[in-house]
Amino acid sequence: MALATATIDFSALRANLARVKELAPNSQVMAVLKANAYGHGLVPIAQQLAGADAFAVARIEEALALRTGGITKPIVLLEGFFKASDIDIMLANNFQTIVHDEYQLAALEQAQLSGQIKVWLKVDTGMHRLGVEPQQFEQFYQRLKGCANVHEQLHLMTHFACADELENSYNQTQLATFTTLVSDKPAPLCLANSAAIINYPQSHGHWVRPGLMLYGVSPVQGKTSSELGLQPVMSLTSEVIAVRRVKKGEPVGYGGHWQASADTQLAVVAIGYGDGYPRHAENGTPVLINGRRYPLVGRVSMDMISVDIGADNQSVAVGDDAIMWGAELGIEEIASCASTIAYELLCNITPRVTYQYLN
Structure with a gap:
């Protein structure tokens, strides 16, 4: 994996x-x-x-x-x-x-x-x-x-x-x-x-x-990278390692920070603040799986995050790629969801992350 x-x-x-x-x-x-x-x-x-x-x-x-x-x-x-x-x-x-x-x-x-x-x-x-x-x-x-x-x-x-x-x-x-x-x-x-x-x-x-x-x-307030003619160089990805059901009212993650408002399914993605993903990313921070945005739910753990994929979703499975940020999902948006700046997210990537270089 x-x-x-x-x-x-x-x-x-x-x-x-x-x-x-x-x-x-x-x-x-x-x-x-x-x-x-x-x-x-x-x-x-x-x-x-x-x-x-x-x-x-x-x-x-x-x-x-x-x-x-x-x-x-x-x-x-x-x-x-x-x-x-x-x-x-x-x-x-x-x-x-x-x-x-x-x-x-x-x-x-x-x-x-x-x-x-x-x-x-x-x-x-x-x-x-x-x-x-x-x-x-x-x-x-x-x-x-x-x-x-x-x-x-x-x-x-x-x-x-x-x-x-x-x-x-x-x-x-x-x-x-x-x-x-x-x-x-x-x-x-x-x-x-x-x-x-x-x-x-x-x-x-x-x-x-x-x-x-x-x-x-983008280094300019109110402008996206594409509007400025820039192309994101880094894509941070991981994989779904579990898909599980939770019932309405059940808490998810440390401190029960988030509770399901209805029966749903969660995709657990193998990434967390131990890799440099921001611990303070709020509920609703987008994660891209199979080309579709899903909301982060619960607190970010050291090694994992949980994503609400909905009760009837059958298109997300173990092994699917999950994009944290990249060309399809701007890092500026993720930084805003974590009340920080893109500089910090980029600089916080830890040695545990594998680097892959594409020419």
């Missing part, structure tokens, strides 16, 4: 990269692969993105895994380095780094290196997470330009806080702040994440850095 399986469609992945290039034809593409390529498999995904100009990860361990996997393209550390001892590793592996604070800048200035490291200076224009303050920008820029350990070509970056909200004026405020700061700097610029690539073409700059949209998930 093929139980919990994440099927990854490489053709959809490549189509989504093509869509990025269609939307931002004058920008280079930094494909974001952090968190195991959003749960899709770090190295296999990178190997299929030959059309990307660079890759971005969050941690140096992810970057090293890419190099071990044979990836030779430029790799950017989106959070920079955390220890001065990482600088030699970055140089040896040709990693590029974000600089967002004084510690990182001073460590680069004090390092004894045999070569230079390419740096992306990150400015905090309103996200208030990482980045130098606007009033610090000029000082950081000049110090990096004067640092013998830093490559002469600096890159400048910022990050939008609300790019998924088209009408949010804060995006324009951030864009104006960044544009004013860098107006006299001959440096490549990078502002647009997935949502900004779609919502704010004026922010594309020399580089764009798509993440979620590469995996075929």
